[in-house]
Amino acid sequence: MGKPMQVSRFWRHFKEKYRLIGTKCKKCGKIHFPPRQVCNECGSREMEEVQLSGRGKVISWTIVRNPPSGFEYYKPYPLALIELEEGPIILAQLTDVEPEEITFGMEVEMVTRKIREFNEDGIILYGYKFRPPVK
Amino acid sequence: MERAVIIGVGMTPVGEHWKTSLRDLAVEALLNAMDDANIDGVDSLYVGNMISGPFVEQENLGTLIADWAGLGHIPAVKVEAACASGGAAVQEGAKAVMSGLEDVVAVVGVEKMTDVWPSDATRYLAYAADAEWELFHGASFVALNALVMRHYMHTYGYTEEDLALFAVNAHINGAKNPYAMFKKPIKVETVLKSPYIADPVKLFDASPVCDGAAAVIITTPEKAKELGIPKEKWVEISGMGRAIDTINLANRKDLLRLKAAEVAAEKAYRMAGIAPEDVDLFEIHDAFTIMAALSLEAVGAAERGKGAELAKEGQIAIDGDCPIQTMGGLKARGHPVGATGVYQTVEAALQLRGEAPNQVPDAEVALTQNIGGTGSNITVTILRRV
Numbered sequence: 001m002g003k004p005m006q007v008s009r010f011w012r013h014f015k016e017k018y019r020l021i022g023t024k025c026k027k028c029g030k031i032h033f034p035p036r037q038v039c040n041e042c043g044s045r046e047m048e049e050v051q052l053s054g055r056g057k058v059i060s061w062t063i064v065r066n067p068p069s070g071f072e073y074y075k076p077y078p079l080a081l082i083e084l085e086e087g088p089i090i091l092a093q094l095t096d097v098e099p100e101e102i103t104f105g106m107e108v109e110m111v112t113r114k115i116r117e118f119n120e121d122g123i124i125l126y127g128y129k130f131r132p133p134v135k
Numbered sequence: 136m137e138r139a140v141i142i143g144v145g146m147t148p149v150g151e152h153w154k155t156s157l158r159d160l161a162v163e164a165l166l167n168a169m170d171d172a173n174i175d176g177v178d179s180l181y182v183g184n185m186i187s188g189p190f191v192e193q194e195n196l197g198t199l200i201a202d203w204a205g206l207g208h209i210p211a212v213k214v215e216a217a218c219a220s221g222g223a224a225v226q227e228g229a230k231a232v233m234s235g236l237e238d239v240v241a242v243v244g245v246e247k248m249t250d251v252w253p254s255d256a257t258r259y260l261a262y263a264a265d266a267e268w269e270l271f272h273g274a275s276f277v278a279l280n281a282l283v284m285r286h287y288m289h290t291y292g293y294t295e296e297d298l299a300l301f302a303v304n305a306h307i308n309g310a311k312n313p314y315a316m317f318k319k320p321i322k323v324e325t326v327l328k329s330p331y332i333a334d335p336v337k338l339f340d341a342s343p344v345c346d347g348a349a350a351v352i353i354t355t356p357e358k359a360k361e362l363g364i365p366k367e368k369w370v371e372i373s374g375m376g377r378a379i380d381t382i383n384l385a386n387r388k389d390l391l392r393l394k395a396a397e398v399a400a401e402k403a404y405r406m407a408g409i410a411p412e413d414v415d416l417f418e419i420h421d422a423f424t425i426m427a428a429l430s431l432e433a434v435g436a437a438e439r440g441k442g443a444e445l446a447k448e449g450q451i452a453i454d455g456d457c458p459i460q461t462m463g464g465l466k467a468r469g470h471p472v473g474a475t476g477v478y479q480t481v482e483a484a485l486q487l488r489g490e491a492p493n494q495v496p497d498a499e500v501a502l503t504q505n506i507g508g509t510g511s512n513i514t515v516t517i518l519r520r521v
Contacts, residue, residue: 013267032386034268040381060289060390062281062333064273068258071273079278079333081286081385089385091282093272099334104289115272127271 010125017127020110022088024050033088054110056084056130061094061102070116082108082130096131109133139229140369140521142359143172143352144481149316149469152346157191157247161200164348165243172352172364179237180204180211183224183244184473185507187213189259191247200243217263218422220244221349221476222377222505222514228353229372229516238358244477245348256344260472263508265383277341277423279384279509281333284425286390288335291440293428295335299326300446301427302339302466308453309463311493312482316345316469326424340424342470349477351484356521366521370484373500374407374517376400384509391440395513396433396504403502404435407517411435414517415498416486417459418479420506421466427459430504434515458495461486476505476514487520 015021022033027044033052038045061080064071071077078094080102094102095113108130115125145167147160155163161182169175182196193199197211216223221244228242248256257277261270264279288294303323309315326339354362359369376399381387388394404410417436421427428442436457437445445451451459462468462482465475483501485491491498498520505514 034383040386060282060286062278062285062336063331064275064278064333065330066257066275066277066332067254067273068261068270068275069252069254070258072254074273077273079272079274079282081282081390089387089390091269091272091274091383091385125271 007123018112020052020054020128022050022052023047031086031088033084033090052084052086056082056090056108058102058104058106058108059083059089063099074116078102080130093129094131095129107133137233137235137355139232139353139372140356140359141351141353141372141480141484142362142364142368143168143174144350144484145171146314146349146478146481147347148314149345149347149471149478151249153249155346157187157193157245158199158203160247160346160348161243161245162204164245164350165200165204165241168241168350168352174239174352174362177206177209177239177241177352179209179231179240180206181224181228181240181242182211182213183221183242183477184213184246185215185217185220186259186262186472187247189262191250216512216514217507218420218472219476219505219507219512219514220473222479222503222516223476225351225476225480225516226375226377226514229375232353232355239352239354241350241352242477243348243350244474246471246473247346248344248471249346253344268383275333276509277336278333280423280425281336282384283390283429283509284423285335287425287428290391293443296323296327297443297447298340298424298428299323301421301424301451302326304446304451305421305460305464305466308461308493309467312462312468313492315463315467316343317463317467336423342422342465345469345471347469347471347474347478349474349481351477351480368488369521370487371519371521372516373519374403374409376402376406377514380511382508382511391429393429393433393510393513395510396430396506396515399513399515400434400504403515403517407519409500409517414500414502416461416483416495416501417457418461418464418483418501418503419459420504421460421464422470422506426506429510430506431459434502434504453493453495461491461493461495476503479503479505480516480518483518487518
């Protein structure tokens, strides 16, 4: 499964991974996820945090059948590119959906789910996944 | 600026080298290249390697390989640009010669991937992706390429069968290359019947995990003359370009555009003073069939969305208008990641010397394109018969 890394490596990203906080460029208005220090559109360093809605549409997806070590237990799992309604595209696993139900443009919303566990030292990693909206 | 010519090439067969270590593969390729150039020393060594640390617990490859090849107290360094490490190392070597600081330079690309479990290899390769925003979510490189492939097929109306043609072409050419890992032609059905690794990428859309090393010797034309290297053996590095794109695929402005390759190709064409239609053969980075299609578009061999069309029209074959992967490409020759860019250079040089087992008739100009990450670090090099 691979050894767990320093806990700090993961908690430093709680804001983004649990709450989907991105950055917005104060100069050109571009919204980034993950957050950036420098705008990759206009080069400005003036950023402000922005709360993303967590709603978006699937623009492509795959089913991971031969995962990197550490993810063997979870295979197969769907991984998708989701275009958020604010603009940024985000890579995440899909959940609560059968592979054959996934379609182009399918609406999804963010949920917080377990990403993986490590065997011996007991760290459990959580983060965002996306699912079809609960009606 | 000096000009840079390749005066010697060498390689090991690509495969699962259970009996041979990283250092022995590298030294074998390097000595082959030095023998080809008929020299017994070099001024400097550049090693292209992506990820020897996790794969074989060895870094400091410049020292290791120069030491084991008996090259004395020369400067030696490893160049890393993910799967484009080999292409980048060739360019760094050429730059050293062009700058006039080093006369005779050796470049060796090497990767030893089969000493670890396959799922660990999958993990280590993904270190070239974005660790915090891609690998964290369980993305493998295959998966990231699969996302691009599905999007490409959907956008331009291609099928899995269309893209399989790139693998078929690679295997036809690989079958004639004694150094290729796979020397067996395959059919479209072979690709279509192979299992999904990350849908829609099937096993036969993907290049293999393997071991190998390749090397070139670079110097100036003046020094080549002084060393008595016959001119038929000279292959000039006439154009070079290199560029990056976002490390995270999701942050790309356009998911179906290898912008880094476009920028790199433009620089290389300008430096060489040629246009895409002057190129006689392309050795592109077909780590996955989708990357062959996108690469052809990025280097100007096809219009946007028409890369796969070239395969359908049969133009990518040796006797077509746009021959690619003349020795099997990454798919059939194999893809020992950090070595691949140097293999491409060796193969292109053999074509231009007229010594390729699968010769493109009267080839004068070749282009190599080497991709690191999911299109995030790309080298384009143009080679010319002198």
